[in-house]
Amino acid sequence: MTAPKTPHRTPGTPPLPDAPADADPGSDLNHDLNRDRDGGCGCGGRDRGCRGTPAPLTRNRFFPRKLMEVRHWRAEQDYHRRARELTTRLGLGSGVLCGLEPYLTDTGTVVITAGVAADARGRLVVVPEDVEIDPTRPTDCRGRPTGETVRHGSVVVSLCHLECGADVVAVPPTDCGSDLVCVPSMVREAYALHVTRHHTAHYPTHHPTAQAEPARWCEDPGTRDRACDPDEECVELARVWFGDGHRSLDTDGRTVLRSNRELLDLIRCLAERVEECCRPGPPRVVALWPWPDAAGQAREAFLDEARLELGFDADMAEQGLDDPEPWLGVWALDGGGARRLPVQRAGGALTHVSPPGGGDAAAWSVEVDREAVGEDTVFVVMARSASGGPVRAESDEHLALDAELAATGLSVDARDRLWSLRPGARPDPSLAGLADDAVLGPPPWLPTGDGTPGGELHLVLRTPTRVRPVPRLLAIWPPGGAVLDQSTAERLDLLKSYLRSPRIEIVVSRPLAPEAVADPAGWLRAWQTGRDGELIHTVSRLPMGSGREGATGNGTVRYVFPVDGTCGRRPDATDLEVLVQLRSTPPLMTGSPRGRDEPHDLLDAYVRGTALDSQTLITVWKDDALPAPLPGLGARTTVAGALQNGIPGGLAHWAYRVGRA
Known part of the structure; x- marks a missing residue:
């Protein structure tokens, strides 16, 4: 075989033959x-x-x-x-x-x-x-x-x-x-x-x-x-x-041929791992009812039926299922303390959990005194498993339940104290503070487990979480598409009001963070346009002061932001267009327009009050300049339309004109 002694530098150059390749085709x-x-x-x-x-x-x-x-x-x-x-x-x-x-x-x-x-x-x-x-x-x-x-x-x-x-x-x-x-x-x-x-x-x-x-x-x-x-x-x-x-x-299309020796080595490696790969693992909880939620519906369902149902991915020993007290418990926590509720195996059909293929499922009834349950009462469900314990698989290995699932904020010491309570006993007032800790845990997940037998499951059926809606943009002034001039008495009044105190006003559903109101430059800006003939060639940013907060009487909040240098004080000496942008967008900073109270969501603002595209708007925002001359801003009215879309954050832009009749 032959090949060049140095790598090819020209594509497709084959190894050169030592003799003419086509000497006497008829020979x-x-x-x-x-x-x-x-x-x-x-x-x-x-x-x-x-x-x-x-x-x-x-x-x-x-x-x-x-x-x-x-x-x-x-x-x-x-x-x-x-x-x-x-x-x-x-x-x-x-x-x-x-x-x-x-x-x-x-x-x-x-x-x-x-x-x-x-x-x-x-x-x-x-x-x-x-x-x-x-x-x-x-x-x-x-x-x-x-x-x-x-x-x-x-x-x-x-x-x-x-x-x-x-x-x-x-x-x-x-x-x-x-x-x-x-x-x-x-x-x-x-x-x-x-x-x-x-x-x-x-x-x-x-x-x-x-x-x-x-x-x-x-x-x-x-x-x-x-x-x-x-x-x-x-x-x-x-x-x-x-x-x-x-x-x-x-190299998806590159096929590599393996030798018999390589294939034999692969088969040997696979054979050595068959036992490890196929050895059954410890049983896990793969289904649970009622499943915790933030809306409190699981708590209400639990109170209605006073019942627990669990599904497992393996057949479980009946001894542990029939006697839940050593490993399964339910506790009621509130301001009056903590009490453990009696739990026992329940008969009847499974109504919420179905056993998976090759698995098992069981139900337990819980004694709940409805008169002792207050609006602030939460229920903690816990299961403890250890090697050699009662809750284990029925198979020959008798592996303990892999119950690992941490979905409460309770410490190990707090959980130990709860386990020490006797079912049906009086509430322990020394544990009154555990209710708040319980609801601070991460969300639960299934299946349980960390791959090893044993572990502890703890989750909470909480009261409904009352979450404030995101702050919403409800009104703006001057509104988009407005013309402030002397053509009508109404417009003249608006013009005089604006010239006495040039300003941008917004009305929101709940208070914004004080830092955002004090320094609006990071999210609210206004520009005066400059025309030369038929086209707008320049924009000049208007200085804007800190906002003043005022109540509206209906639970909403009005913010007034003064702008300077818009025009003179005489009604007949103005002729300009003003562009306003409200950017309630990441990255979140101290001055972002977020809610003052929990949750600190971004202001929901969505207004398309001009014909400007996104790239033009961001160029104006960042550079105080236009990427190209414009025939106009294409102002649209914002009086009748919604100023939000139900999603935290957003971009609002609108324009109005201050002119002469």
Whole structure:
């Protein structure tokens, strides 16, 4: 085999033959090499009965004084080559035997490391040293550049078998000829790198990386018939993707052939881990009713039915299920203290939990004194499990329940004190403060467990959580689309009011954080536009002062933010447009427009009061400038529309005009 002694720098440059590849096409001495160049991607390989029905193997039969001609020597070679290639193709398949790792360089070229592969005809292809190619220059199957350049999409880099003539000798003329003929006396089995555009149809549909029949390949690979006819002669090594000035390489289509030794090692490793992988784990709680929630509905359901139901992913020992006191309990916590409620196994059908396949489920009734339950009473459910304890699997291993689930704010000491209470006893007033701690825990989850037998489950059925709604933008003044001028008496009154005290007013559903009101520059700004002819060329930011808070009488809050430099005091000396933006958006800062009281949600503000797009608005906000001249702001009325969308945060922008009649 041959290859260049230095890596390829030009894509598709094949190993150079030692003799002219097409010397005298009509000569029988050159018949083999030229017949192999049939234009397909065998790249010099011979068919040898691979297409369609496989041809039987034929070998020489030797006897004394047998005349050996070229065809006999050719048959001798073909027999051994075909036998080897048939075994390789049908026994191993096509792919990489070793090496041939592709990677992208910093300059965008692809390097293929040295290695060996078997093509789809069973021929071995050896690459003796690293080869570097340019993936943007496609080649034919002999590695010769096609002259095309690829800048977008993707290409496939494949390795092809290539036969080249070598060891040229001179052959005396035959018959009446008078000229010597030079022919290669050896065939060097080399390689070529084939770079082609990536097309889906290029790959056989039953290839493991194809998308046409993934289920057929993955579900039952053992019964998949071996096709006698090879689908692809070259071996795919990599795909290179181009786009947005970047290149990426993937090897999804690169198949690696494993040796019997490697496969045996993998089977041995799998056998060693079968017991570990398949050993049953400890049982877990996979279903629980009532399931805790913040709305308090689980608490109400518990009070209505006074019942617990648990589902497990394994069959559980009846001893533990029948006697819950050592491991399962319910406690009522409120300002009067803590008391443990009696729990016992309940009969009847399971109404809320179903046992999973191979699992178990059980129900318990709880004695609840409804008269002793106040509005602030919460219920804590706990389960404790330990190795050798009563709640365990029925299987031979008798593994304890893996009950780990921490969904309350109770400390270990607090939980120990609750477990020390006797079911049905009087409340312990020394534990009155535990109710508040219980509800501060994280949300619960299922299934329980940390993978080890034992553990503790504790969760809380809490009273309804009363959460304030997010602060909402209810009104703005001057409203979007308003014209303050002298055209009507009403507009004149508005103009005089505005000129006496230029300002922006907003009405919100509940108070905002004092820091945001004191310094509105981080979320509320106004700009005066500057026209030159028919277009707006500039915007000038108006200084804005701290807000003044005032009640409206209906529970809402009005904030007044003074603006300076809008115009003069005379009603007939103004002619301008004002753009206002209210940005209630992350990142959250001290001065963000959030609610003063819990929860500190961002102000819900959503107003589309101008025709400006998002990029123009953010440019004005950040740079106090326009990205391009505008014919106008496209002010829209905001009087009748909603100024919020029910989601915390948002962007509100509107515009109004202060002008002359």
